[in-house]
Amino acid sequence: MSATKRTGFFLGPLLFILLYLFVPADFISPDAPKVLALAAWIITWWITEAVPIPVTAFLPLVGFPLMGVMNISQSTAPYANSIIFLFLGGFLIALALEKHRLHERIALNLIRLTGTSGNGIILGFTLATAFISMWISNTATAMMMLPIATSVAKLILHDVHNLQELENKSDRNFALGLMLSIGYAASLGGMATIIGTPPNVVFVALLNDLFGQTITFAEWFVIGFPVAASLVIINYLMVTRILFRNNLKKLEGSDELLRSKLLELGSMRKEEKLVLAVFSLTALMWMFQEPINNILQSKLFNDSTIAMCGGLLMFILPVDFKRGEFLLHWKDTERMSWGILFLFGGGLCLAEGLSESGIIPAVGQWIAGQNSYNIGLSLILIIISVSLSELMSNVALVNVFVPVVFGIASVMQVNPVLLGLPVTLGASIALMSPIATPPNAIVFSSGYIRMQDMVKAGFWLNLVSIAIIWFISITLIESMFG
Numbered sequence: 113m114s115a116t117k118r119t120g121f122f123l124g125p126l127l128f129i130l131l132y133l134f135v136p137a138d139f140i141s142p143d144a145p146k147v148l149a150l151a152a153w154i155i156t157w158w159i160t161e162a163v164p165i166p167v168t169a170f171l172p173l174v175g176f177p178l179m180g181v182m183n184i185s186q187s188t189a190p191y192a193n194s195i196i197f198l199f200l201g202g203f204l205i206a207l208a209l210e211k212h213r214l215h216e217r218i219a220l221n222l223i224r225l226t227g228t229s230g231n232g233i234i235l236g237f238t239l240a241t242a243f244i245s246m247w248i249s250n251t252a253t254a255m256m257m258l259p260i261a262t263s264v265a266k267l268i269l270h271d272v273h274n275l276q277e278l279e280n281k282s283d284r285n286f287a288l289g290l291m292l293s294i295g296y297a298a299s300l301g302g303m304a305t306i307i308g309t310p311p312n313v314v315f316v317a318l319l320n321d322l323f324g325q326t327i328t329f330a331e332w333f334v335i336g337f338p339v340a341a342s343l344v345i346i347n348y349l350m351v352t353r354i355l356f357r358n359n360l361k362k363l364e365g366s367d368e369l370l371r372s373k374l375l376e377l378g379s380m381r382k383e384e385k386l387v388l389a390v391f392s393l394t395a396l397m398w399m400f401q402e403p404i405n406n407i408l409q410s411k412l413f414n415d416s417t418i419a420m421c422g423g424l425l426m427f428i429l430p431v432d433f434k435r436g437e438f439l440l441h442w443k444d445t446e447r448m449s450w451g452i453l454f455l456f457g458g459g460l461c462l463a464e465g466l467s468e469s470g471i472i473p474a475v476g477q478w479i480a481g482q483n484s485y486n487i488g489l490s491l492i493l494i495i496i497s498v499s500l501s502e503l504m505s506n507v508a509l510v511n512v513f514v515p516v517v518f519g520i521a522s523v524m525q526v527n528p529v530l531l532g533l534p535v536t537l538g539a540s541i542a543l544m545s546p547i548a549t550p551p552n553a554i555v556f557s558s559g560y561i562r563m564q565d566m567v568k569a570g571f572w573l574n575l576v577s578i579a580i581i582w583f584i585s586i587t588l589i590e591s592m593f594g
Contacts, residue, residue: 120160128153143469146179151471154462158508165508166451169458176465190464191457194416195317199456201419202307203448205394206248208387208426208439210447215244215256217377217384224370230286230360231352237261238293242301242344246308247391249449254298254551261290262558264369286358287560289351292569295555296347296543303540304340306332306415310452311510314459315536318514321460322467323528329398329415335592339537339584346576355569383431386439390429394422452507459511466515474519487586490534493517494581497538498574506539506549513539529593534585541577544570 113121131149139145150171157168173191176182209215218240226236237257245253265287302309306316306329316332319325352358397404401413426440500509517535521528542549544567546556555561 116160117162120156120162123160124153124156124162127156140474141470143179143181143465144471144474146181147176147465147469147471150175150179151462151466154458155508155512158512164451166454166458169455172458172461172465176461181465181469186464187461190321190460191454193317193321193457193460194414195313195320196453196456198316198416198419199307199310199313200453201394201416201421201423202247204423204426204440204445205391205419206252207444207448209248209391210252210256211440211444212381212383212387213377214384214387214391215248215253216260217374217380218244220260220370220374220377224374230282230289230358233264234286234290234293234352235348237290238297238344238348241294241297242304242340245298245301246304246340247395250298250302250309251550251554253301254295254554257294257298258291258554258558260373261294263373265290265558265560282358282360285356286360288562288565289356289358291555291558291560292356292566293348293351295551296351296569296573297344298551299540299542299549300340300343300347302340303343303537304333304337305329306336307419308336308340309540310456310507311536311539312336314456314507314510315514315532317456317460318463318510318518319528319532322463322515322518325528326414327529327533328401329418330400330402331592333399335533335584335588336537338588339581342580343573343577346580347573350573350576351569355572356565383439386429386431387426390422390425390439394418397421455507455511459507462511463515467519487582489520490531490585491578491582493531494534494538494578494585497535498541498578501539501542501549502544506542509539510536527593530585530589533589533593534581537581537584538578541574541581543573543577 128149131152132145135145135148137145139148154168154171157163157171158165173187176187177184181187220240224236226232226239237260241253241257244256299309303312306312306327312332316327319327397413397418398415401415401418405411405413427438427442429439431437431439497509497513500513514532514535517531518528521531542552546553546563546566552566556563556566
């Protein structure tokens with residue numbers, strides 16, 4: 113265990129004891145000292161990751177009832193929030209994509225379309241990674257793309273395995289640009305959809321839980337896709353045209369490598385076609401649920417029911433009925449990230465405690481007293497979110513910071529989406545360090561990236577990302593939710 117984790121392990125409970133004992137009982141409300149004490153413990157463990165993050169998420173479930181803040185029914189309810197089942201359904205669909213290697217086929221075909229020059233290959237990997245990350249976890253996407261990219265890099269770079277061995281600057285920049293683009297696209301692509309990355313789901317769940325307000329898959333896509341697409345394109349242009357230019361023309365052998373990978377997959381199998389059909393149907397239902405509900409004159413479909421329908425179909429559509437083979441079997445769920453679902457529940461439970469005890473309204477009142485709602489405040493909050501995302505888990509950041517932002521919005525009497533959504537998008541911008549987000553760590557492990565190069569590229573891309581998210585917040589988000 114690292115020194116940071118060891119320190120955090122003891123610091124969390126210590127802060128809890130000190131705040132519980134010494135914060136005055138009349139501070140904001142009778143429950144406020146208790147909630148504040150437990151929040152300090154949770155945040156400390158989330159930041160330092162002293163224990164697994166999902167384990168920490170169970171603290172409010174047991175802590176609030178034991179301290180009399182909520183009863184057990186109230187504290188367990190957030191762990192079964194409907195938004196959690198949206199993500200569960202998305203997880204099941206992603207599992208089927210991965211199990212039957214459909215995502216790999218999509219990626220390889222996208223890469224072939226963009227050409228086999230140095231920049232063409234990087235563009236292909238960037239677009240493929242971003243597209244797949246819209247639907248499955250950014251970590252899984254990066255893990256899937258890295259071996260393919262490494263194979264291409266070794267072929268082009270004559271089996272050189274790390275940056276230090278490369279003498280030619282063009283070769284170095286190609287390898288570096290390829291790996292950075294995959295890592296960044298895996299994080300940025302997920303911003304396009306609600307299920308693309310956990311912070312998006314946390315935001316939607318908090319908004320629904322605290323305000324009873326919903327954002328549909330289609331509404332998110334209208335905002336998230338332009339942000340993700342523009343950032344992915346700018347990331348590609350900055351890496352290949354400004355920061356790490358490679359000037360490599362058509363690369364010999366790359367066509368053959370991609371063709372051999374596709375031949376290895378063979379022709380499209382029955383199970384792939386079925387997964388593609390369910391995946392496409394689910395995506396279309398998410399996008400057009402409102403017109404369908406209007407035709408049916410009933411709120412029959414919502415994001416969560418559509419996701420779970422798609423997930424359930426993976427278990428009940430047979431590949432070979434006589435042999436009892438289906439697209440997914442329950443055993444396949446062993447590979448699913450169950451912990452993230454509990455993390456959502458813990459974040460919602462903590463937010464509810466902070467709100468009901470009056471802490472969030474009090475913080476919002478104080479901050480709002482120092483400012484008024486304007487486009488400058490939105491920019492400041494985005495900068496804070498992007499900065500903090502380099503230091504802590506983006507899911508933990510949204511769980512902690514977004515409720516505070518909601519408190520500010522409530523006091524200022526503006527739609528909470530105006531401040532909360534830009535902050536959530538900013539939480540996915542963690543591009544400067546290998547430890548900032550799993551995709552960064554995965555591509556850094558390739559050996560083709562130096563720390564100073566990631567910091568350099570990440571710094572400039574962070575600045576561009578802040579500007580784009582801010583621009584979207586004062587134009588598109590303002591027009592839709594203002």
